[in-house]
Amino acid sequence: MTNTTIERTTPVTDATRRTPTTRERMAAGSRFALPGLLVVFIIVFSILNPTTFATLANARTVLSTQSVLALVAMAALLTLVIGEFDLSLGAQMGLSALLLPGLTANGAVPIPLAIVLSILATTLVGLCNGLLVAKAKVNSFIATIGTAALIGAIVLAYSGGTVIFLGVPPELINISSFAPLGIPAPVIYVAVIAVLVWVFLKRTPFGRYMSAVGGSKDAARLSGINTDIVTIVTFMLAGTLTGIAGVVQAGQLGSGNPAVGPSFLLPAFAAVFLGATAYQVGQFNVWGTITAVVTLATGVAGLNLLGLPNWVEPAFNGVALLVAVSLTRYLRGKPL
């Protein structure tokens, strides 16, 4: 018998013909679990810590310290949508955050031009990643480990391994410190970019092509999509976002620290995967990612204010990610 008949006779699952099971109902409800958790955190910590947690100042601090992570997470989101990993995102952010103060030191390059150059540098890194993955057909996981190492080398060579602070113009911190209507600038950057990324993914043909490439490269190609271009441009856009993240980071530090960057990589991926358990379950999505960043930061801030030891933070992050992803895996009956 050919496969024809075998396939034809395999039982067809059609969820509409029966009432949803408990698991399916839970799966449907689970998309609001993450924002629900955020609300619970805010209420619980506000009750436990009314004088320190439930203040506007605390909210500002939590949000603005997480803005760099949120931007890197959105860069990771873009590459994950097309089914690729970019493990150089942390290093890219570090490169931009070092270049900006480095270039502006002693007035060598005006700040606006230095910002553009820093972002261009990481976009160029993204182009290299994209070419390696799309044209040289190197597995993205491996290719971007390679570029991350090279960026690390460039950062060390450029900085000499020390913090660049001599001659850095003090106006640099204006990038991140000004606060119109009391809203910290980094929060505004994140909000604007999140909306742009959301429009880009959900409202443009290119965003659709990205989902198609991530879903099935073969089907995308056979539907007339230039999968190479989609891959290359996506890596470049991720580079642009990490460049912006680096600029914000430099504005917060006011100097160039060669050690900053790589430590952002894993939390960024954790936020995207955690975010995929919210709103559109099983899909990497912008608002889930942002919610995940804020929820984790709120939890950690609350625990810190309670005076818990510092190992609680990574433990909390790890447990949150594993529980959320495993639970979603179970509820959906298939991996993310």
Place this chain on the structure above:
Amino acid sequence: MTAVDPRPDALTVEHLSKTFSGVTVLNDVSLTIAPGEVHALLGQNGSGKSTLIKALAGVHRPDAGGSVHVAGRPVPSSYPPSDARKFGLAFVHQDLGLIDDMTVAENLAIGTGFERRGLLINGRAQRMRTQTVLDDFGLAISPGATIRELPVTARTLLAIARAFQPSRGANATPLACLILDEPTSALPDNDAELLFAAIERVTAAGVGVGYVTHRLEEVFRIADRATILRDGNRSGTYTVSDMTPASLFTAIVGPKQTDGAVTAPRGSRTGETTSPIVLAAAGLSGRRIQGADLTVREGEIVGVAGLAGSGRSELARLIFGSQASTGGTRRIGARELTSASAREAMDAGVAMVPEDRRRDGCVLTMSVAENITIAKLATNRTGLLDLRRERRQVADAISSFDIRPADPRRAVATLSGGNQQKVVLAKWLARKPSLIILDEPVQGVDVGAKAEIFALLRSTAEAGTGVLVIDSDFDNLANLCDRVVILRAGRIVDELTGSRLTTEDMSRATFGVDDEADVITTTTSQEPKE
């Protein structure tokens, strides 16, 4: 075969049936393979050969009531595929099951276990054992070579050697029966003799060989007996030396149907040779396809009939440009296609519904709406998606193609095969193609959806689109097509129209049995088909 053989049969299958959710695909099949015999298993596409082999290999669990004995010992009713060799039963499937990146020695060890010293692999002993096996089959390859470096013939022989090699361990069962599933389909023509020599080495050791093939000349070259399956039934077992190619062919396709019910033609609109040509391919060549000339006219439904491995899907890919051609030209209307690019073909008005729907046809993780519109996205003046127009377009498609459930936001992965295929068709027909190529369009599609899809293709053709359809079920082609070209071993060898457009003529042409008079006068001595 010799008449009296004291040994038990290598394989005895009795009353084996297999039903898939109510549909019987294998019905009460019995057969025996004697020790040292080459026993051919023959049948058309869909006759039940693959199901029989998969049931024996432990992939499918047969229905209750049947029994299988290997070398006289009963085999349990259900077992994992990895256990088959323990009963003395081994298989060489078409994909061979070798691991490309591992060495010859490692691949041989995977079936039977590594030579060990304590917990560690004993490399030297492993190589020595490998060398013994290789020498046994006259294979001049290094035990340390990776499979990837080997030519395809050497891989096939290695797969046979692996199945045949003595098992490690004290209570290991020697090989009693080896089943080969179309082993020559991937081989270069001249290398078949090497394979036959390897098979002789196996049978000389008293192993019974089950040999699945579509090539009748191979049956006469090596087989002692042949069992023929037709529509899931065993239609007979024959001693090959008593048969002629024509009589064997008749046994495979069944007695000639005189009522003509199956082959009711699609209508008398076959002679429209004046319509403009939408596809003109000349001398198109690829890996398997050699010098294919093919034209499709506006409003015409042209079928491609061929056996598995004849190059049907490659022909579709070459025309669409998803595979680079090695020669020849293709024109869509007045436009010549020059590059191996699906985009170029699409811009010229070609659509293709690929064979592997789940991998190539649709993006399973995306919604019905996103799949329908992916090949033709509606945008507004700003370049953003025009979601309102898209919603309307998708709602229209869902109702006119009757896609169920009618939920545009549902992931395509959760739809039935027939509805997935309708989504793929909706995607392509939205582009109003001048030529649509369909590779197995109703594979894995239920009967109702199949009729709907065929009706859709007819009305598409009536609207002026040229349709090129590949289907391994020749009844479908006879039903649907104005004209059918026959593909055999990579070449277009014949074209059937009018009264010759029958399932039987297609079968005969694809098998390459041309002597019609001989076929009709020869009748089988076995029970007639019900």
